[in-house]
Amino acid sequence: MKKELMAALAIARKDLRTEWRTRESLNASLSFALVILVLFSFAFDLDRDERLAISGGLLWLVYAFAGALIVNRSFARELPNDCLEVLIASVPGWAIFLGKSIACFLLLLIVEIVSLPIFGLFYNIHWAASILPIILVMALSTWGITVVGSALSAVTVNVRLRELMLPVLLYPLMIPLLIGAMELTSGLLNGNAVLSDVRLLIVYDVMFTALALYLIEFILVI
Amino acid sequence: MRAVAADRVWKYFGDFPALRGASFEVSKGACLALLGRNGAGKTTLLRILAHLSKPTKGEVEIAGRIGYLGHGIGVYDDLSAFENLVLFGQFGGVENPRQAATEALERVGLTRVKDGLAREFSRGMRQRLAIARAFLHDPDLLLLDEPFTSLDDRAVAVLQQLLGSARARGSTIVMSTHQIREAMELATDVALLERGKIVFSGPRSSEMLLDPGWLYRNYGEGAQG
Numbered sequence: 001m002k003k004e005l006m007a008a009l010a011i012a013r014k015d016l017r018t019e020w021r022t023r024e025s026l027n028a029s030l031s032f033a034l035v036i037l038v039l040f041s042f043a044f045d046l047d048r049d050e051r052l053a054i055s056g057g058l059l060w061l062v063y064a065f066a067g068a069l070i071v072n073r074s075f076a077r078e079l080p081n082d083c084l085e086v087l088i089a090s091v092p093g094w095a096i097f098l099g100k101s102i103a104c105f106l107l108l109l110i111v112e113i114v115s116l117p118i119f120g121l122f123y124n125i126h127w128a129a130s131i132l133p134i135i136l137v138m139a140l141s142t143w144g145i146t147v148v149g150s151a152l153s154a155v156t157v158n159v160r161l162r163e164l165m166l167p168v169l170l171y172p173l174m175i176p177l178l179i180g181a182m183e184l185t186s187g188l189l190n191g192n193a194v195l196s197d198v199r200l201l202i203v204y205d206v207m208f209t210a211l212a213l214y215l216i217e218f219i220l221v222i
Numbered sequence: 223m224r225a226v227a228a229d230r231v232w233k234y235f236g237d238f239p240a241l242r243g244a245s246f247e248v249s250k251g252a253c254l255a256l257l258g259r260n261g262a263g264k265t266t267l268l269r270i271l272a273h274l275s276k277p278t279k280g281e282v283e284i285a286g287r288i289g290y291l292g293h294g295i296g297v298y299d300d301l302s303a304f305e306n307l308v309l310f311g312q313f314g315g316v317e318n319p320r321q322a323a324t325e326a327l328e329r330v331g332l333t334r335v336k337d338g339l340a341r342e343f344s345r346g347m348r349q350r351l352a353i354a355r356a357f358l359h360d361p362d363l364l365l366l367d368e369p370f371t372s373l374d375d376r377a378v379a380v381l382q383q384l385l386g387s388a389r390a391r392g393s394t395i396v397m398s399t400h401q402i403r404e405a406m407e408l409a410t411d412v413a414l415l416e417r418g419k420i421v422f423s424g425p426r427s428s429e430m431l432l433d434p435g436w437l438y439r440n441y442g443e444g445a446q447g
Contacts, residue, residue, distance in 0.1 A: 003315050010312040018300040082294025086355070089272045089290040089365075090313040221276055 004095040011091070011099025012106075015077065019107060025073040026107055029066040033115040036062050041122035051123050056186030059119060060178050064145060066115075067108045068167045071149025074100045075157040084157065084220075093217035097150060101212075104146040112138055130188040133195060137188065140201035141181035144208060148173050151212040154219045177204045224285065225250040225363055225394035226271060231280035233266050233418075240266040242418040243280070248411060250285070250362075253385075253395040255405035255426070257437065258415035264398035265293070265367055267415070271396060272365045286362025286394075287314060291369055295352035299341035303332050303351050306340060307358055314359025326354040330380050346374040353377065357384045364388060366397035370404055382408075402434035414441050 019026055040058060078084035087096055116134075120127050127134060152169050156162040180200040187193030226248040233241040241263045248254045256264050269275040270282055272290045290296075297306045307326050311319030327333045330350040335343070340351060349372075356364065369381055385408060388395065399405045406412075406426060414422040414437055422441035429436045 007313050010309055014298065014301065014309055017305070018298060021300050080299060081296055082292055083296055083298060085269075085272075085274055085292050085294065086290060086296035086310070087313075088274055089288055090310065221273060 004092055005098075007091045008095040008099035008102070011087075011096060012102035015074075015100060015103035016106060018077065019073075019103070025070045026110065029069040029108070029111050030114060032069060033062050033066040033111050034118055036065070037115060037119050038122055048124070051125060052190050053186065055119075055123065055125055055189045056182040056184070059116075059185055060141065060181045062115070063108070063112055063142070064171070064174055064178055066111050067104075067142070067145040067149055068170055070107050070111070071104050071146060071153045071170070072163060072166050074104050074150050074153040076153065076162065079157065088220055093220045094213045096220070097154065097212060097216040100153070101143075101146050101150045104150055105143055108142050108146060109138065112142065125189055127189060130191075130193075133188050133193065134185065136198065137181055137184045137201070140198065140205055141177060144177040144201065144205050145174060147205065147208050147212055148177075151208075151216065151219070154216060173208075177201065180204070223250045224248070224283070225252070226254075226285075226396060227283040228267070228271070229281045229283075231267070231270060231277045231282060233263075233270065233275070234278045239418050241270075241277070244415070244418065244420045245280075246413050246420055246423045248394055248396060250394055251389070251392045252410045253389060253408050254397070254411045254413060255402075255409035256396060256398040256413050256415065257402065257405065258398075261417075262415040263418040264415055266418075268292075268365050268367050268396065268398055284363060287359060289314075289356045289359065289361030289364045291352060291356040291364070291366045293367055295348050295355075297340050297348065297351050297355055300339060302337045302339055303327060303343070304336040306351065307354060310355050311358055314361070316359050322358055326358050329384065330354040331376070346377055349373050349377040350380055353381050353384060357388065360391065360393070361388075362393055364393055364395045364397070366395065366399075368399055369397055370399060370401045402437075406431045406434060412437065414438070416441075416443050 078087055116127060149170055152166055156165045159165050180197060184193055184197050224247050228244055228246050231241050231244045232239060244267055256267065258264050270277050271284060272288055301309065304323055304327065307323035308319045311322045316322045327336050330353060332347060332350060340348060343351065370378060373381065385395065397405065409426045412424065412426045412430060413420050422437060
């Protein structure tokens, strides 16, 4: 078990290292998030209450789309030189999945942390006062996005149109998570959040993590 | 003692049976040459042994750690040669991956370029890196899919040397190949696949060594008797 967990961490480190060198998904995801946030701020002339009302929804839609760009590369990164074959022959499927999910989680978290101040600036929303609960919601929701996204990345890795297939499968599965994250984030920015709603995110994360860890071997080895 | 056993293994791709009840055993420390024409099912069988694919029917048993060398080189272009080997050392549970990587690079003659990215290597250097990767963790079982195909002479020499050391250490080797002469020199056992079926499985005989076509003539498609 310890050996497998070390292998999972090694996979996560490897993915982060190669991403740092190529910046293939981080650049795309970050620029997408920033451009959408900036464009929306110019597209709609909203008063303060309206801005607060849509804040959670806007943020999490941007994060969900940015997340899809990151998870899309997760297993596809293993295709050149048939590295996925060697990985499957060397490491149990659940450890590969865990390593990939950790890497995607950290990458998406970077995108979120960089884009949050830009969001605050362009929409004139003060988020710093509720930073700790926002980070909690971000962490839980981001883990949910990356777990489901990484599992679907494994499902679609050998599909010819995987860049199209992954979002088609991913977004419907994320609906309960996104609704919870949007409501909580809007509530936190408005100052009327009910933090017990976090339970929805926890249940989603636990359920999909367990399901993905169980199913990944069947997905990878066919 | 058995290192590998396949018991009536079937594999279907859609309606097409790529393997039809393949059964064989390999003893610990033996070297099995898996022969057969293109499409006979060699790669499918090796992929099943490497846990890359599940048999539709039948069972396989593998003892110990696997080293796999497939058609692709299986190394990361955006990591250096050293980083690649440390990574695979960690996967293989090597106690000191950095030291193992350093020694492996020395064995395949890549010490000088250990910090170079794999993408910047020539084809021959990439092949040697792939060979170092497959042998790095001293696997108990080596699964090699056409290992000599398109290797340059230096890589062939490195591979032969590492195969010899692995044999001396007691590792079991299963390799598919079209290079019958090289295979017969290394093999202790031979299996011939024809359209997904093992038509011959047994020890390598002196006839096979002297006449590489002997096996196909006597057991291959269209063989007499």
